[in-house]
Amino acid sequence: MLVALLAAAGVMGVTAAVSKRQDRVAVVDVAWGSSFVAIAIVLALVWPDGHSWLLALLVTIWGGRLAWHIARRSHGAGEDPRYEKMLGGPGWHAGAAKVVVRVFLTQAVVAFIISAPLQAAAIADVQWWPVVWLGVLVWAVGLFFEVVGDRQLAAYKAKPRESRPKILDTGLWGWTRHPNYFGDACVWWGLWIAGAVSLGWVPGLVTVFAPIAMTFFIRNVTGAKLLEQTMSQREGWSEYADRVPLFFPRPPRR
Structure with a gap:
């Protein structure tokens, strides 16, 4: 469980830094699929067997395609109104702590929870x-x-x-x-x-x-x-x- 949580947190931490530099919270949508890819691959590396690597392959195909699709679709776009509404302001101007907790930390925790079947498969x-x-x-x-x-x-x-x-x-x-x-x-x-x-x-x-x-x-x-x-x-x-x-x-x- 700790391995999966650290993998998700690592992806979202890097994405938060990129987001702060671009002043655009919506880049987190690209990291959503990537966080699951990181979790699946790290689990397969720590507990390697055919089953874990098969799941890692499936997750990588899905998550990699999703991240690529969202990145291409949103290239050059401005901030997503959903995040402005969620944060009560335009992006990072709403406050760094609020952005990190409500967006990046929340998505890391949710990805960790959703990945429970992958975690179970790694140890059984x-x-x-x-x-x-x-x-x-x-x-x-x-x-x-x-x-x-x-x-x-x-x-x-x-x-x-x-x-x-x-x-x-x-x-x-x-x-x-x-x-x-x-x-x-x-x-x-x-x-x-x-x-x-x-x-x-x-x-x-x-x-x-x-x-x-x-x-x-x-x-x-x-x-x-x-x-x-x-x-x-x-x-x-x-x-x-x-x-x-x-x-x-x-x-x-x-």
Whole structure:
């Protein structure tokens, strides 16, 4: 547990220094996925076996892609209004102690908590290898929704505003209003299955709070519902929301 916490704290500490230099708190979003990569790799280095390295590979693919995607998307952008609202002011001007505690320390602790299945896998032996591969399958479904959803959104935004539909409602965006967030949740349910459930029922039950917490936050707190506060102001959004579910996908319907 201490190893995982130190890994997350190290990534967030470096990110805080970069953030202070750039005077932009939102760079922490790039470090979110990277913190899990650091945790998984450090655990695999300290307790090396095939299972830990498999999980490290899965986390690195997911977290590395997410960090790269956010860094590219936010390049040249200003401060994220979410952090200004959270801190009660523009970035570091709200006070260094407040920024460190509310943003960087909080995210390090949350990453440490969410990584519980990885921690369990580092110190226990696999009991059911077929369950590991079931978890990999769920992880792959989640990664598919994230990658394809992000690409479809990027292609939509690349079209001239006057010639594109008011709302993106094709592809995966016709199945769920937030395919990338749903994919994120699937990734962590897959890592829980592959990492903790494969060790036995007790490790699975003890760590099930991790994917539940991740799903709750990205659906109800920091992800889907927060984004919809602004998206719902778009023309045609009500009709789109009537047809397409918020989070869990279903086949498109008229």
